[in-house]
Amino acid sequence: MRSSIEVIDAAALHPLLDRRAVLEVVRAALIAHARGQVQSPLPGQLLFPQAHGDCHIKFCAATGAARFIVKVATGFYENPRRGLPVNNGLVAIFDAATGAPSVIFAEEGWLTAWRTAAATALAAQALAPPAISAIGLIGTGLQASLATEWLPETLGAHELIVHGRNPDKAEQLAARVRSRGGQARRARDVAEVLAAANVVVTATCSERPLFSVQQVSRGTHLVALGADGPGKQELPHGLFAQASVVATDDHEQCLRFGELGTAVREGAYPEDRAVLLGHLLSGEVRVGRGDQDITIADLTGIAAEDLAIAELFARRLQC
Amino acid sequence: MRSSIEVIDAAALHPLLDRRAVLEVVRAALIAHARGQVQSPLPGQLLFPQAHGDCHIKFCAATGAARFIVKVATGFYENPRRGLPVNNGLVAIFDAATGAPSVIFAEEGWLTAWRTAAATALAAQALAPPAISAIGLIGTGLQASLATEWLPETLGAHELIVHGRNPDKAEQLAARVRSRGGQARRARDVAEVLAAANVVVTATCSERPLFSVQQVSRGTHLVALGADGPGKQELPHGLFAQASVVATDDHEQCLRFGELGTAVREGAYPEDRAVLLGHLLSGEVRVGRGDQDITIADLTGIAAEDLAIAELFARRLQC
Numbered sequence: 001m002r003s004s005i006e007v008i009d010a011a012a013l014h015p016l017l018d019r020r021a022v023l024e025v026v027r028a029a030l031i032a033h034a035r036g037q038v039q040s041p042l043p044g045q046l047l048f049p050q051a052h053g054d055c056h057i058k059f060c061a062a063t064g065a066a067r068f069i070v071k072v073a074t075g076f077y078e079n080p081r082r083g084l085p086v087n088n089g090l091v092a093i094f095d096a097a098t099g100a101p102s103v104i105f106a107e108e109g110w111l112t113a114w115r116t117a118a119a120t121a122l123a124a125q126a127l128a129p130p131a132i133s134a135i136g137l138i139g140t141g142l143q144a145s146l147a148t149e150w151l152p153e154t155l156g157a158h159e160l161i162v163h164g165r166n167p168d169k170a171e172q173l174a175a176r177v178r179s180r181g182g183q184a185r186r187a188r189d190v191a192e193v194l195a196a197a198n199v200v201v202t203a204t205c206s207e208r209p210l211f212s213v214q215q216v217s218r219g220t221h222l223v224a225l226g227a228d229g230p231g232k233q234e235l236p237h238g239l240f241a242q243a244s245v246v247a248t249d250d251h252e253q254c255l256r257f258g259e260l261g262t263a264v265r266e267g268a269y270p271e272d273r274a275v276l277l278g279h280l281l282s283g284e285v286r287v288g289r290g291d292q293d294i295t296i297a298d299l300t301g302i303a304a305e306d307l308a309i310a311e312l313f314a315r316r317l318q319c
Numbered sequence: 320m321r322s323s324i325e326v327i328d329a330a331a332l333h334p335l336l337d338r339r340a341v342l343e344v345v346r347a348a349l350i351a352h353a354r355g356q357v358q359s360p361l362p363g364q365l366l367f368p369q370a371h372g373d374c375h376i377k378f379c380a381a382t383g384a385a386r387f388i389v390k391v392a393t394g395f396y397e398n399p400r401r402g403l404p405v406n407n408g409l410v411a412i413f414d415a416a417t418g419a420p421s422v423i424f425a426e427e428g429w430l431t432a433w434r435t436a437a438a439t440a441l442a443a444q445a446l447a448p449p450a451i452s453a454i455g456l457i458g459t460g461l462q463a464s465l466a467t468e469w470l471p472e473t474l475g476a477h478e479l480i481v482h483g484r485n486p487d488k489a490e491q492l493a494a495r496v497r498s499r500g501g502q503a504r505r506a507r508d509v510a511e512v513l514a515a516a517n518v519v520v521t522a523t524c525s526e527r528p529l530f531s532v533q534q535v536s537r538g539t540h541l542v543a544l545g546a547d548g549p550g551k552q553e554l555p556h557g558l559f560a561q562a563s564v565v566a567t568d569d570h571e572q573c574l575r576f577g578e579l580g581t582a583v584r585e586g587a588y589p590e591d592r593a594v595l596l597g598h599l600l601s602g603e604v605r606v607g608r609g610d611q612d613i614t615i616a617d618l619t620g621i622a623a624e625d626l627a628i629a630e631l632f633a634r635r636l637q638c
Contacts, residue, residue, distance in 0.1 A: 005409070005425045007324050041363050046380045046387060053418050057389055059376050061365045068365060070376055072389050072411060074418025088419045090324070092391060092409060099372050099393025100407045104423055106324045 005101050006319055010108040016316050017114065019153055022309060026118035027281055029308035030249060034278025038062045040303035042252065045229065052077045054229065060303030061096060067314065068096045071306045073112045077205070087113070087142065091310045103319050105310060115305040117146035119249060119277075120201060120223055123297035125154035126280040127221045127245055129198050130291050132158050136197030138190060138210055138234075140164030140173050143203040143225055148177045148184070155199065160184040163193045164204075191215055202226055202234040209236040216242070218292040227258045228300050235259045235296065240269035244293040247277045253300040260298045274298075324420050325638055329427040335635050336433065338472055341628060345437035346600055348627035349568060353597025357381045359622035361571065364548065371396045373548065379622030380415060386633065387415045390625045392431045396524070406432070406461065410629045422638050424629060428461075434624040436465035438568060438596075439520060439542055442616035444473035445599040446540045446564055448517050449610050451477050455516030457509060457529055457553075459483030459492050462522040462544055467496045467503070474518065479503040482512045483523075510534055521545055521553040528555040535561070537611040546577045547619050554578045554615065559588035563612040566596045572619040579617045593617075 032038050044057035053076035061068035073089040080086065087109030094101050105111060120143070124135075135151055135158045137144050148160055160177055162184060164170040170186040177184035187193045190211045193200060198217065202210055203225045213236045216222070226234045240246060240263035251274055254260035263269040277297060279285035289295060351357050363376035372395035380387035392408040399405065406428030413420050424430060439462070443454075454470055454477045456463045467479055479496055481503060483489040489505040496503035506512045509530045512519060517536065521529055522544045532555045535541070545553045559565060559582035570593055573579035582588040596616060598604035608614060 004328065005326050005423065007326055007423070009323065039365055041365070044360050044363050044376065044378050046358055046360070046378055048380065048387075048415060048418075051416050053415075055378070055380075055387070055389075055413070055418060057363065057376060057378050059363050059365055059374070061367065061374075068367075068374070070374075070389070070391050072413070072420070074413065076416070076418040079417055082417065084417055084419070088417070090411060090420050092411070094374070094391070094393065096367060096372075097370050097395070098398055098401065098403055098407070099367075099370075099374060099395040100403070101391070101409050101425065104324065104326070104411075106420065 005104055007104045007106050008317060008319070009106050010110050013105065013107060013110060013313055016313060019150060021312060022114055022118045023121060023153060025308040025312045026115050026305050027122055029304040030119065030122065030278035031282040032062060033250065033302055033304040034276040034282065038304040042256070043303065058303035058306055060307040062304065062307060065307070066096055067311060068094050069307045069310050071303065073109060091306060093310055093314055103314060105313065111306065111309050111313070113142055113146055115309040116143060116225065116301055117150040119299055119301070119305055120147055120225060121150040121154040122281060123223045123247065123277055123299055124151055124199055124201065124221065126277060127247060127289055127295040127297060128155060129219050129221055129289070132199055134159040134161050134197040136193035136200035137162045137203070138193060138200065139203035139226070140166060140169035141203060145173055147201050147203065148173065157182065161187045161193050161196050163187040163190055194220065204234055205232065206234050207231055208233055210234050212236055213238040213242060216294060218294065221295045223297045223299065224259045225299050229257050233259065233262050237263040237266040237268045239294065240296065242294050243296045245287045245289065245295045246274040247280055247297045248274050249277050249299050249302045251276070253302065254298045258298045258300045324423055326423045326425055327636060327638070328425050329429050332424065332426055332429055332632055335632060338469060340631060341433055341437045342440065342472060344627040344631045345434050345624050346441055348623040349438065349441065349597035350601045351381060352569065352621055352623040353595040353601065357623040361575070362622065375547070377622035377625055379626040381623065381626060384626070385415055386630060387413050388626045388629050390622065392428060410625060412629055412633055422633060424632065430625065430628050430632070432461055432465055434628040435462060435544065435620055436469040438618055438620070438624055439466055439544060440469040440473040441600060442542045442566065442596055442618055443470055443518055443520065443540065445596060446566060446608055446614040446616060447474060448538050448540055448608070451518055453478040453480050453516040455512035455519035456481045456522070457512060457519065458522035458545070459485060459488035460522060464492055466520050466522065467492065476501065480506045480512050480515050482506040482509055513539065523553055524551065525553050526550055527552055529553050531555055532557040532561060535613060537613065540614045542616045542618065543578050544618050548576050552578065552581050556582040556585040556587045558613065559615065561613050562615045564606045564608065564614045565593040566599055566616045567593050568596050568618050568621045570595065572621065573617045577617045577619045
């Protein structure tokens, strides 16, 4: 049926992916968000406990932008048993002068995955120690897999050390990196990752800490992606008391849905001490990061990133 | 471009409109919402003060339902100068077992308008005085126009008395009712409406009371649709102190966005005394409504209604 709304499928987006361009617009979005130039109220959420699924609704308008977006991202964790991917969703783009919907990106979660990968790479870079020994990855899902491609964009080439609950998946991910010419190996356990790497990305759906405070070496920068709702946790909350810098993509979201919230509720970190990743990226906030400092970036994903990547693809598609 | 998501335009929805069926599903939705069988967190909102526009995002899942929805409704009040309607929007339908989007209703605000008209007709009936003298309408926009078609479905045929800021529009609306065989006339002012009618629907975008407490006759039932955000107000807050029953479609929404919130903030009404329209419709709450009682229904529009009407049209379209 002919429609006034154009639907762009994920298959049309993949050939247009340009990591440098995405990093640029996500960086600008994090900075604009930190400066308060973006209208992005707290996201909505629907939960489907019986289906083991959840749905996050984010919406965003930016000062002076010609378009605004509403994004729906779903994660249904039994889907693989049906031969379906866990993640799905869409981004609806609207004209900010008339309110008319113009384009639906039936992106199946890919725009969300790419902007998250970009934010991960930017957060890893923003607080990386002066000398990177190796990059650790805990988790073997889509975000961990994307991290192996996106982290080198900001950090340069380093050995990747991968751990996951499923050793086969971890080995497969390391093998994929090696097949692209990178250096990668599977770690037997989390301790091995933390002993070898001083930049560590956690990208799991864990509901309890993946390691203890004592296992984290001085000088490590942790980027936590997994917690995006109440009950999820990857980092031991006590680690916040050891951290010289904690950055978030959005304080309020991270207090509600992220690692920061757990740490604050447990009394391990004051509510008002974290810095915004956008302020680090713009240089408006500068932190002296010594090579013995433990630092944390807590990312819950912000709507400004969704708007930025949707705008980028809409421009490329001239829609 | 072929897509996994089907887009259904508003033009395909109009021929399928069946007011009796919509009334039935909206009634069931109000009851289910009142019973807590519906997951509908507080809606999201984006504001576009420069364009004089706003965007409301509602999302809803119901226990046991096969689908869930995310609805975006926009109102951009300068659109008529461009030859465009004020309202637009879309409803996205998702599979509640997998999270996959399946259908977009590019409904241009019509599903919202129809479910609001149905809720208005149900709210008018739920607390109507024993003998209806006439039905008053304040406002001449889309919702007032729809009310002239939907109110007779629940209240039966009565004279309609219409007032709007623009006398020509009020006359046109009354003439349209007469051309359909109904009885209708334009009122010179609000006082004339309130003197003649004892069921009065307010459907304006007013930011101040449309009349004073003293102008409201004993025995009047008021249904207020207009207020759907901070700053909007149609009823004098003092009227709540006179009302024997106040019903809302959702207490929390009406406290935040509706007339009830203004009345409570002004100290004219206790926060916890209102009843739910759904409980009145199911008979779970019964109120003795005398012919001298003033009653109020405050409607802000709930996501359960959006889910219900979207499901109805999806079933009719077998999508």
